[in-house]
Amino acid sequence: MTHLHIPDGVLPVWLWLSGAAVAAVFITAAARRMSRPPFARRLPLLSMTAAFMIVVMSLPIVPGGYDIQLAAVAGIILGPAAAVIAAFVVNLLLALIGHGGITVVGLNTIIMGSEMAAGWVLFRAFRSFLRPALAGGAAAFLAMVIGTGLMIGIVTLGLAAVGELPLEHIVVVGRAAHHPSHLAARAGEASLRNLSIARFAVLVLIVGSFGWTLESVISAIIVRFIARVKPDLVGLAPVHEPV
Amino acid sequence: MSQFDVAIMDYWSTSGRSFLHRAGPAAKVLMAAGFVAAVVITRNVALLAAIYVTCVALLAVARVPPLKVMAIASYPAFFALLFVIGEWDGTWQTPALIFGRALAAATSLVTLLATTPYPRVFGLLSRFLPHIVGEALFLTYKSVFMLLDMAGNMVTATRVRSGLQLRHPLTNLRNLSLATGKLLIHAFDRSEREYDIMVVRGYRGQIAAPERIWQGWATDALPVALGAGALAVAIIIRWNA
């Protein structure tokens, strides 16, 4: 997996509502841009690429149930505006079939959309001095690092909030059982919180780094293939605009 | 995700004739929304279990295989596990709460999509989304089926041409990556043809016809009541905590 699908009920309400609001702003702006020609022509491509990202999760490219998503490759093809909409559509559909949290669709859209947009930006930057395969692989790797960093940052924000998490339950139980002083209780709460964030971040980075490497290699192979067969798909040749 | 998850849920939703299938999409969306809201608000593991069991029971009555749905909806469990490991304090309540929330929410949504054909769900959602996003929802869902078929054929072709061998994982990785690249190009070509077809057929912004979202109190009252009831219980429990 390139990034974690945050399940429902883990993050505080204010965080995922804020995420939804921010995502809504981006989606609205992207939708306005997409609705103007020639962007409107890209609706089928956007939909097909979003479908591709969903379908690719089911391919047995890596045995053992590891799912890849090729978000960076999709971003290279779509560009930032269409990428935001595609990210939203993918996350909404995944949530509806139980493969992601519905409340965190906004946050997941921000994470995935950022990864896709970063893939597009980085590929354009790298291809000026790297071969397409290397540019694609490097762009995918860094885009996933960015996406994962964003995800850890969001979860950190969530874990840092007091009173919204199971953590508070534990603190309440601890306070009731041991009657710690107020200051000691707050210190205990803070150290427990920091331990949780660190533990979570380490876990994600261990799992993530394996995923980044694997998916970068796969992305490089795919970008090289596309560059040879249909270079305009990854912006390497002028696009033929039909009638 | 299994490539069959989407296809089988679509089949269940379109082939069923139960009271839940006949209820309007708005009522079932409200039910799912009520369940998810309750999941988010509550810290009561028993309520989460009750929501989960209610969904499974509804599916059983609707003749949708509940075990299969539970399997599909268990996907978030892995990611919930990561959060549990990250936050575990040695008590059983924390993992129960995290798992319970993830599973109850996912099962609520799968119950919706397993008993409501996707055009009706998307038709309702499209009313609240930017137009192009609503259109993209329909086209993407349709495209998933087409690409799943294509992907299946491609994997089969790779296998029969000895492109997948147990002892050569790196070769497998390369071959399947190439097949995936081919799939992407097919998808692109298909999308070009799809646009041409839309133009020829006069597309001006309306893929699906507007749906009737409310079927009447006789069929819609129960789902709405269940969702509202779960939410009310969650609020009451939280208020009294």
Added chain:
Amino acid sequence: MERIVKVSCIRHVYPDRTEVYLCGLDMVVNRGDRVAIVGPNGGGKSTMLHHIIGLLRAHEGEVDVFGVDPSREYARIRERIGVVLQNAEEQLIAPTVRDDVSFSPRNYGYPPERVDAMVDAVLGELSITHLADRICHYLSGGEKRKVALAGALVTRPELLILDEPYEGLDPHSKHEMIDLLNHLHDEHALSIVYTTHEVNIVPLISDRVYVVTRDGVIFEGTPEETFAQHDLLDRVGLEQPTLAELAYVLRQLGVELPLPVRVEDAAKVIASAVRQGARVSQGGS
């Protein structure tokens, strides 16, 4: 007779630099005609159709449909043309059958009540009313093709364009499709233009045949005239219908028995010849 389509000496260059020249004879369709376009693979049949429906713009030459250049003004004539492309599945855009058949009139802005009436009428005409609420993805190949046809006919077009309409159909479905198209032609004066490899079907649903190859439009005539051109067809890699091939082989054996290209007509000729005795030509082998 009113001319509704003319394609004259067009040249098109594809993105991969492939050039297609369709010179030679002009392709003309008059109102009420049923026109078959036959030819080898890669000859330009689909390219010609795509120019007619405005998907491609010719770099040279003339394409005129209902008096306009379709690549520039397709919107003016869109409602007068129905299109069924080679892959019916690709043509089905909307989720359910009713959604898909109503796609064009809804997008043209017809009132909902009128749209419903149009859809019900065409579903009834094609005997697929029972499919109205089904999701397109789950239909059989033949059903999808019928739904695609319904979507093309819903606005009662004057011209129907079909790209390989019989591909993938079993024999029964093929004849069902032929009967349906002939019925529509007879009832509604529908002009039909289609491409096909199924030369045996062409005589059943064509008034004129155009042979299109890489060298352009090289022959035009009735089905009987076209399929009598054994050497020409052989040269361009086209097979003759079975009955025409039979007549040719009989001629080689010294039996002069010109056969019509329709089975019923050919059977009458053979029966008559058998009763009278076949005439053996002077130098026959």
